[in-house]
Amino acid sequence: MRALPLGDDALLVEVSSGEEAQALHAELLRRRAEGTLAVREIVPAARTVLLDGLPDPARLAAELTASEVPPVLPLTQEIVELRVRYDGPDLADVAALWGVSEEAVAGIHADTEFRVAFCGFAPGFGYLTGLPSRYDVPRRATPRTSVPAGSVALAGPYTGVYPRSSPGGWQLIGTTDAVLWDHARVPAALLSPGTRVRFVRVACR
Known part of the structure; x- marks a missing residue:
C-alpha cells in the first residue's frame, strides 16, 4: 500500500488491484464501526481508497504502509x-x-x-x-x-x-x-x- 497525503486531514491509499481496494474499504469500515478509526468519509475507487476528515493522517499513513492489505471478507448482508x-x-x-x-x-x-x-x-x-x-x-x-x-x-x-x-x-x-x-x-x-x-x-x- 502507498498512502498519499491530501491537504491537512485526508489520505489517498493506493493498492494494486480492485480486489485489494474492496478488502481495504471493508476493513476501514469495520474499524470505524468499532470505534478504532476516527474518519469522516471513506470512499473507494478502482484501486484507491480516500479517507477524509482524519485527526492524524500521518500516523494512519505510517500504520497502513507498514501493514498488508487484509483478505476480502465474506459478504454477509442481504x-x-x-x-x-x-x-x-x-x-x-x-x-x-x-x-x-x-x-x-x-x-x-x-x-x-x-x-x-x-x-x-x-x-x-x-x-x-x-x-x-x-x-x-x-x-x-x-x-x-x-x-x-x-x-x-x-x-x-x-x-x-x-x-x-x-x-x-x-x-x-x-x-x-x-x-x-x-x-x-x-x-x-x-x-x-x-x-x-x-x-x-x-x-x-
Missing part, C-alpha cells in the same frame, strides 16, 4: 435483486465477443453474484464486479449520445446500471425498472460500495 430484461441493443455483440449465444449471455450474467466495488460517474451508478476476466468486454468504439435510464451494461470487468438517461459507451445488454437513485429515499442510492447484487431474469415485453 442481496439486492434487480429484475432485468435481457433485451439490450448490444446483446448480440457481447454474445459474439464471448463466443456464446445471446441466451447464454443472459444465463451467465443472471447466474453471477456481483459486488459493488465503488460508485461514480453519476449519482447511483455502481461499478459491479463478479464476472470472470474472460468475460471482459471493451467499451463501444463510438459512445451513444443518450443511454436510457435502467440500461444494464458491461465495460471491461464491470457491470453497471445507468441511473438516468446520459451519454455512455458501455455495451448494453438489458433493462431494469429499478430506481437506482431517489433523492427522497434514505439512502438515496440503491447500491453502495460492498453491496451484494443479483440480476433476476424476467421475460421481455
